[in-house]
Amino acid sequence: MSRALLQATAIAAALAAVPLTTSAMAQVDTSSYRDLDQFMDVYNLIKANYVDKVDNKVLVKGAIDGMLAALDPHSSYETGVDFENLRIQTEGNYGGLGLSVSMEDGAVKVIAPQEDTPAWRAGIKSGDYITHINGKLLYGLTLDEAISQMRGKPGTKIDITIVRRGREKPIEVALTREVIVQKPVKWDVKGDVGIINVNTFSENTGEYVRQAIAGIKAKLGHDPLGYVVDLRDNGGGLLNEAVSMADMFLDHGEIVSQRGREKTDIQRYFARPGDATGGKPVVVLTNAGTASASEIVAGALQDQHRALIIGDKTFGKGSVQSLLRLGPTSEVRLTTARYYTPSGRSVQEGGIDPDLAVPQLSDPDYKTRPVFREDDLRRHLINEAKVDDSVLEEDTRPDTRRSETPEQLKKRGVDDYQLYYALQTIARLGGPQQVALIAKIGTRSAVPDLDAPPPKQP
Secondary structure, eight states, X not given: OEEEEEESSSSSOOOOOOOOOGGGSOOOOGGGGGGHHXXXXXXXXXXXXXXXXXXXXXXXXHHHHHHHHTTOTTOEEEETXXXXXXXXXXXXXXXXXXXXXXXXXXXXXXXXXXXXXXXXXXXXXXXXXXXXXXXXXXXXXXXXXXXXXXXXXXXXXXXXXXXOTTOSSOEEEEEEOEEEEOXXXXXXXXXXXXXXXXXXXXXXXXXXXXXXXXXXXXXXXXXXXXXXXXXXXXXXXXXXXXXXXXXXXXXXXXXXXXXXXXXXXXXXXXXXXXXXXXXXXXXXXXXXXXXXXXXXXXXXXXXXXXXEEEESOOOOOOEXXXXXXXXXXXEEEEEEEEEEOTTSOOOTTTOOOOSEEOOOTTOTTTTTSOOOOXXXXXXOOOOTTOOOHHHHHSOOSOOXXXXXXXXXXXXXXXXXXXXXXXXXXXXHTTSHHHHHHHHHHOOOTTSOOTTSOOOOOO
16 A cells, blocks of 8 residues: 655655555565675674664664665654654644654754644744753654653643744743644635635645635625735645645646656646636745645646745755555655656755745744755755755845834734735735736736835735
8 A cells, every 4th residue: 555745854744645656666676685684684783792682673663764764854664653643644633732843963843833733822933943841851862752742631731942043042932732633724814815824735625725715705705806825834745635726726737747766657737627716816925834745836826827926935845755554553655756847847955936035024033043945954855957056055035125123013013924915915916917917927027026115004
C-alpha cells in the first residue's frame, strides 16, 4: 500500500494520499544486497561488544532512520508518535498546543502554529525555538519525546520557554492544552471582499473551499468584489486536495505535473470546466511558511494568470513523498517525484516569488526573525534548473521604506498588514475588471506602490 504526499518538513504536520503508480517503484538491484554484508558485520559487532545489551528493534529502527535521513530532509520512517501524527493530520484531533515542529541540531524548532490554538493565541511564531517545558531542558530529546511532552489532556497547564532571534531574553509562555481540531478552511467577509483562509490540505479541503465560496455569497446576498485566499503558514497537505482547491478558481488548463525518476513517468492534473467564483478577482497571500501543496495552488493560479500573489516568497518545497505502509503502525515516507507548475517551473529551493512583495509590517519581529526555507535544510534536493545561489542566499524580504511601526498600524486598526494590503489592493484598483486585467497580463504598473501614502481604512 502506498500514498503520495506533499509536505514542508518531516514534522508534526503530515500530508498526502494518492496512489503511487507501479512505474515509480524503484527496481532493486540484487547485487546491492552484497553491500549488506558490511551492515551485518557492524550489527554483529554492536550486539557482541556494546557496553549494554541492545534491543534488536532499536538497532533496526536506527538503521532505517539513518538510511532515509541520508537521502533528503523529507524521507523518513514513520512509527510511534510520527505515525500518529499522520493519522491526526488527515483524520482526527488531539489534546495539545497546536504546533508544527521539527528538530534542528538537537533543538525543537517551530515551523508554524495552527490558527485559533493555544500556541497561536500566545504569539508563538515560525522560527522560534522551544528550549524548556515546565522548566526542564528539552535539548537532547528526540522529536517524538518532545512532542509527547507538549501533548496531554485538554485543560492541563504547561509552561514553555521560547528563544527567538532578535530578542535578548527568552520568552516565558504559560499555556493550557486544548482539543486541537483540524480546521482546514475558515472564511470571513470584510467590506465587499470574501476571505478564505486555508490552513492545511487535509481530507475534503477542496469541498470546504467550495462551501466557503457559497457561504460568502450567501452572507453578502450577492457576488463579492473579489476573494483573498490566505495560504500563509500553510505547510502543505494532500495532493488531490491541492488540485481540488485550485480547480475551484480555474475552468481550464493544467494545475500541476508530477514527474518521477524516469522521463516517461509523468502525471498531469487539469482543471475541469467551471469556475466556482464566476471569474471574480483573486489575491493569494503567501509567506515563507507557504509550502508544498499550497505552493501548487499559488503556482497554478499565478501561471494561469488567475490571481495576484501578494506577500513574501514561499518556502520552496517542490518534491512529492509517498507513504509506503510496512505494518499496522509504521510507514516509510519516501521522496518519489518532483512537481512542476503549469509553466514547467519547479519551485524546489527557489519558491514562488510574489507578484507584489508586501512585508508584514504589523509584526514587531518581522525584520529580525530569520527566514527559514527549503534551501536551509540539509541534503535538500537540488533544483534541476540550478537556481542561482545568490538568489537563495539573499534576504528575500523587501527593503521597504515605509516608516509605519506596528504600534502606528495598530492605532489605525491594522493588526495584519498583509491581509489589509490585499483587501486594499482589490478596492484601490478600481473594481474587478482592472484586477482581472492585471492578473491576466501580468503588469504591475497599476498596482499601488508601497511607498505611496497608506490607503484609508474602509
